[in-house]
Amino acid sequence: MTEDMTGVPRAEDSRWYDHEAGPLVRPYAMTGGRTRPGPGGVRFDLIALVTLDRVAPGTDDPALGPEHRTLIDLCRPETQSVAELAAGADLPVGVVRVLLGDLLERGRVTVSRPVPPAPLPDERVLREVIEGLRAL
Template sequence: MSQDSNGGTRVPGSQWYDGEAGPLVRPYALTGGRTRPGLAGVHCDLIALVTLNLGAPRPGYDMGLGPEHRALIELCRTETQSVAELAAGVDLPVGVVRVLLGDLLELGCVFVSRPAPPGQLPDEVVLREVIEGLRGL
């Protein structure tokens, strides 16, 4: 046992509030205990790009979205962002952000796409030949 700032005794592990960091919320509380996104087959790695679905109705409180879901939506409102950027923007672990993005995907609020792998991008020589051909026109 140790003493708290008020001179009282404190049981180890019983402190739920850190004066400097603020209240402590465990990641599993944000995801309802889930560790994987609800949609099977959707792979949200760190470089996956998340775009807001502008055609979807604006999510409201009746959809069961928490403040973290709405924060992710607001970050995507201005521009497409990677999963890593979103995790940094909402200051949450990437695993939690993946689960929350799965919720938003199920509701149709966002799209997730993957950038083309370098092996599938056109060769620089081909691009230069196309540019030279266009200049020749």
């Protein structure tokens, strides 16, 4: 160990350690180098709702990492959006999307897409409504 300019001891390879935050884990290490969720090509919107599948087995699956378990624990009390999960787990959204893809493939979670907004009425219809209102 050596000391930095402030006299605090640091490891020889300190780029992997932050004295305030502890050991750093790169996002690609959490996802096994993957940048997209699963082979199904599922795209998780930030507002997609993730619900824990209540009939799925416990978190004792050896293929699940600590980050997977964190996401399961966050979904346990209530349905969460992808953005809420990323904030709650303190992970980048891209990492959360890949991890959710793993959980979806294993049947641990279900994902519901937000209801799309109703299509806007045709401009012609709006003009006719305005003309009708003016005629009153």
